Amino acid sequence: MTDLALAVRGVSVQFGGVHVLDSVDLSVRSGEIRGLIGPNGAGKTTLLNVVSGIHAPGRGDILLDGTSIRGHKPSEIARRGLGRTFQTSRLFRGMTVLENMMTGLHRRTDSNIFSAGFRSRRAMAEEREAEHAARKSLDFVGMAQFADRRGTELSFGQQRVVEIARTLISEPKVVLLDEPAVGLSMNRLAEFDLLLRRIRDEKGVTLILIEHVIRLVMEVCDKVTVLSSGRVIADGDPNQVRNDPQVIEAYLGKELRARYSAS
Amino acid sequence: MPMFCRRNVLSGLFILALGVPAFSNAYQLFVANLILIYVLLAIGLNVLVGYAGQLAFANAAMFGIGAYATALLQVHLSWPFYFAFPAGTLIAMAVGLLISLPALRLSGLYLALSTLAFAQFTQWVFSHWDNLTFGAGGFKSPPISFAPLPVSKPVGLYYLSLIVATCVTLFAQNVVASRIGRAFVSIRDGDVAAQSLGIDLLGHKALAFGISGFTAGLAGGLYSQLLNFVSPEGFDLFQMVIQKATIVVGGLGSITGSVLGAGAIIIILELLREAKGAQEIVFGGVLILFVTFFRRGIVGSLQQHFRGWDEPLHSARPIGSALPSQVRLGEKESLS
Structure with missing residues (x-):
């Protein structure tokens, strides 16, 4: 089964x-x-x-x-x-494509309000890894060049592809x-x-x-x-x-x- | 990095703030201290409304609870300010978490209405529970002494406020730049999609309410010392309007905007004191001007005209793109 x-x-x-x-x-x-x-x-x-x-x-x-x-x-x-x-x-309209992707990693990351607020070493390392994973995942679907654009600047089809990548990243x-x-x-x-x-x-x-x-x-x-x-x-x-x-x-x-x- | 960038301007403002007691008179110091208190209020409210998209109207009440709790612990239990202040802050935060409970099931206008009802209830308690709150006339709270430090009470309170406001600004800036800030914005911009990414709506909404309660409590404790007098009318609906104005004028969804908006609104209100009866009218006019022509607030305009003002989750918007979704009144996402 x-x-x-x-x-x-x-x-x-x-x-x-x-x-x-x-x-x-x-x-x-x-x-x-x-x-x-x-x-x-x-x-x-x-x-x-x-x-x-x-x-x-x-x-x-x-x-x-x-x-x-x-x-x-x-x-x-x-x-x-x-x-x-x-x-x-x-796509979340207030975010860039990269930030959208990093939001997809939410369940794979675990810094909390204190480690984030005090920029603990671990939280910062996690943030860097998240960004790296986000860029890699964008690359996988061929959208790496749009990382720093806003979601709303992309065509509808491009937005859908980013969404797929955002789901896959976790x-x-x-x-x-x-x-x-x-x-x-x-x-x-x-x-x-x-x-x-x-x-x-x-x-x-x-x-x-x-x-x-x-x-x-x-x-x-x-x-x-x-x-x-x-x-x-x-x-x-x-x-x-x-x-x-x-x-x-x-x-x-x-x-x-x-x-x-x-x- | 250009000279006139966000970091430089904020650092400049901080250095300016350090020097305020040296070159200002008593009234100017009072206004500067008031600005610091509103920076705290604006940051908490902006996290809740601007980032997490929760259209709540309880911030003035939580501000009041912080002020009342801090002052009453001093008056009734003779606690020193240094215990009463953190305790009052925690009480305000606990109340913030408590009102988040019904709020977790409500959104948009329903949330607005239920939090307004809570604010009215708080007003009623302040005015009518005479044994505890001394009723509608208010009461005096004992001024703190900064001895053995060689500073007068107003100067000491000003620097205490500056330290608290600076720490909260930096802390909030870090939090919103993290996965927590992204979770807040995802809930604002699309709660169905946020959940499908594994983001816990209830936990993050409660967190946003807790943060706003915490900062409002800090602001309340400091405010009770600034005036050494606490009364219900300081925490009414007009107080709520002022706080909303600080984040709309400064820029929704921006910590820098909260700081600039608090400064701008308090200075405008103080300048308008000259105008006496016209104060409310002119203030209303300023608000209309902003929501009509500067919808993204001071920070939005700065981002459009200068480089180096982008913030995490709040970057320059390309010309011609849609207006911010920010707070969508009562609009529920369709599930298709």
């Missing part, structure tokens, strides 16, 4: 009377890149929010690396090694990416599969991504899970999922499915 980086077991979420997630199961092996697709309103982002602790699941359990994280606070789940990015840019085990390719320039999009693979291979991170750029999902994901109306309707390798009649129906509707399979 321990080779499962993340396991979602029978998770249900209701908002008012609406079942946003209906006994969803998801098993992601360590080192896997998993795609999460589905039409709008399928519950993909809600699933990420439940896993990262922003919403509590009504029913079911979530295991990170074999231990239940159900009911834990988001910051606690993050400290256990789960990172995530959001659909929109969540060496999480699992990272959830919510539509990471939105806003990327064509050039960057072309390199993006490579970046995702490098994150998996060089950092040993398990990735789960929601993505609408289907080409990217097909290229890079080992397995794809399809959500529709809060339920998992397909789960398997990309090609198998692509031809699943239920998936086609969920995206295109019944009528078009008939035409699609006829042609």
